[in-house]
Amino acid sequence: MIFGIPIQAFAGQLLVGLINGSFYAMLSLGLAIIFGLLRVINFAHGAQYMLGAFIGYLVLAKLGIGYWPALILVPIVVGLFGIVVERLALSRLYEVDPLYGLLFTFGLALVLEGVFRYVYGVSGNPYPVPPALAGGVNLGFMFLPIYRGWIVVASLIVCLGAWLLVEKTKFGSYLRAATENPKLVQAFGVNVPMLLTLTYGLGAGLAGLAGIMAAPVYQVSPLMGSNMIIIVFAVVVVGGMGSILGAILTGYMLGLAEGLTKVFYPEASSIVIFVIMAIVLLIRPAGLFGKDA
Amino acid sequence: MTSAAPLLSVRGLNAWYGESHALHGVDLDIREGETVTLLGRNGVGKTTTLRAIMGLIRKRTGQVTFAGKDLIRMPLHHTARAGIAYVPEERGIFATLTVDENLMLPPVVAKGGMSVNEIFELFPNLKERRNSQGTKLSGGEQQMLAIARILRTGARTILLDEPTEGLAPVIVQRIGELLVELKHRGMTILLVEQNFRFASRVADRFYLMEHGKVLSEFPVGELENRMDELHEVLGV
Numbered sequence A: 001m002i003f004g005i006p007i008q009a010f011a012g013q014l015l016v017g018l019i020n021g022s023f024y025a026m027l028s029l030g031l032a033i034i035f036g037l038l039r040v041i042n043f044a045h046g047a048q049y050m051l052g053a054f055i056g057y058l059v060l061a062k063l064g065i066g067y068w069p070a071l072i073l074v075p076i077v078v079g080l081f082g083i084v085v086e087r088l089a090l091s092r093l094y095e096v097d098p099l100y101g102l103l104f105t106f107g108l109a110l111v112l113e114g115v116f117r118y119v120y121g122v123s124g125n126p127y128p129v130p131p132a133l134a135g136g137v138n139l140g141f142m143f144l145p146i147y148r149g150w151i152v153v154a155s156l157i158v159c160l161g162a163w164l165l166v167e168k169t170k171f172g173s174y175l176r177a178a179t180e181n182p183k184l185v186q187a188f189g190v191n192v193p194m195l196l197t198l199t200y201g202l203g204a205g206l207a208g209l210a211g212i213m214a215a216p217v218y219q220v221s222p223l224m225g226s227n228m229i230i231i232v233f234a235v236v237v238v239g240g241m242g243s244i245l246g247a248i249l250t251g252y253m254l255g256l257a258e259g260l261t262k263v264f265y266p267e268a269s270s271i272v273i274f275v276i277m278a279i280v281l282l283i284r285p286a287g288l289f290g291k292d293a
Numbered sequence B: 001m002t003s004a005a006p007l008l009s010v011r012g013l014n015a016w017y018g019e020s021h022a023l024h025g026v027d028l029d030i031r032e033g034e035t036v037t038l039l040g041r042n043g044v045g046k047t048t049t050l051r052a053i054m055g056l057i058r059k060r061t062g063q064v065t066f067a068g069k070d071l072i073r074m075p076l077h078h079t080a081r082a083g084i085a086y087v088p089e090e091r092g093i094f095a096t097l098t099v100d101e102n103l104m105l106p107p108v109v110a111k112g113g114m115s116v117n118e119i120f121e122l123f124p125n126l127k128e129r130r131n132s133q134g135t136k137l138s139g140g141e142q143q144m145l146a147i148a149r150i151l152r153t154g155a156r157t158i159l160l161d162e163p164t165e166g167l168a169p170v171i172v173q174r175i176g177e178l179l180v181e182l183k184h185r186g187m188t189i190l191l192v193e194q195n196f197r198f199a200s201r202v203a204d205r206f207y208l209m210e211h212g213k214v215l216s217e218f219p220v221g222e223l224e225n226r227m228d229e230l231h232e233v234l235g236v
Helices: A007-038 A045-063 A067-088 A098-120 A146-168 A170-180 A182-187 A192-214 A224-239 A244-264 A272-283 B046-054 B076-081 B099-104 B116-122 B124-128 B139-151 B169-184 B224-234
Strands: A136-138 A143-145 B006-017 B020-031 B035-039 B060-066 B084-087 B157-161 B188-192 B205-210 B213-219
Touching: A007 A045, A007 A146, A007 A170, A007 A192, A007 A224, A007 A244, A045 A067, A045 A098, A045 A192, A045 A224, A067 A192, A098 A224, A136 A146, A143 A146, A146 A170, A146 A192, A146 A244, A170 A182, A170 A192, A170 B099, A182 A192, A182 B076, A192 A224, A224 A244, A224 A272, A244 A272, B006 B046, B006 B188, B020 B035, B020 B046, B020 B060, B020 B188, B020 B213, B035 B046, B035 B224, B046 B060, B046 B084, B046 B157, B046 B188, B076 B084, B084 B139, B099 B116, B099 B139, B116 B124, B116 B139, B124 B139, B139 B157, B139 B169, B169 B188, B205 B224, B213 B224
Parallel strands: B035 B188, B035 B205, B084 B157, B157 B188
Antiparallel strands: A136 A143, B006 B020, B006 B060, B205 B213
């Protein structure tokens, strides 16, 4: 027993929190990268996550392409979709008020969600756990489904990889510098418009990857993105807008906070993240890891 | 050693910040290997001239030709690739990058740039602080870094905006020595500087600017004869 709670229930909710936190971290990471460089609040991020899950579902149902190839294919397809969106529309909005970018991505999210609702309804479609990750492991104090353990490990690898890309590579140094002063970076001879396109594609690809990874855990549904995106925005705000490390760490922390609240005070579990966001905004408006304005 | 044909030629350059008309037909020429200084009071358009040549101000008209290439229609990132580099007045050191990362950021645009070891020989302070965040450097060190990162790229023409602004006399002296060194290496320099005494150590010619256009042009040898004009226009 921990604080009067059976250890199985406690550990189970912690695991749920950690899994949710893994998705929050991966999604908020993409949002933070996009916002940091493009200054676009990407409301289509949830729809791109949903798109990733649906593409995984469709290539399995129609073409027989399974989970493992889909893990490669889906981020590429959603990333390319993001690149097309950025080139055709978002790139035309950089010189005007950022509100236009927000409105465009919000509209895009509604269109994508609407199309999938129209075709597939809202009841959701199952996506099987890949056979290699089926079953579970008895840890003595709890039963750990292997696929859920994989989600935690894979998201840590993705987040670490993205962090290394941004902090330790030439591409990352262009990205960080362009976040500060894009005109000067371009004046050095770096093709910043291309960098913006690739960054949006990378962010969208990360959302797509999170989508296919989520497919066996949640139902593949047109609403799965809009259910997630509000929480993910709260994660980004708490972490600090544009902070990559803040988005990752806050994603896991808030996932765990949500899980623990389900143990101790379940009624508050759906609002705890927003309560934390309000408190953080009052005490530190730039977010836990953001730079003070 | 200078050749006759201008490397950089500017004709009737106009530039706008939004609706504000900042340059009113600037004309100037710089030959290869020359150091030319733009003089003028604050707000007459010296920095704007550099930014408009470089393409950082896109609302511009006129002709800007560099090594036979028309810069007006060129995308900003292609301008640097043509071999022309810009060091801004505010130095443009990136806070989230280390000294090393700041140094390595601009892509190499031509052969003949300095190696990192050569740069660290020229700027030993930077070597000692290569893992520090760029903005943790002193103003003088930041200025050195801003110039150093351009020297690595192989660009042979530098637009240098007020490199001595706000620096201690000993650092100003060091930057003066550096500019002399660059001049001896055959670099072409367009310098914006309010301190004409400082500029006279390196400049071959001066352009005096007022109200967004060039008022007069004279070689360094005429500086002493132009003192009355300089005092009147610069207010010094």
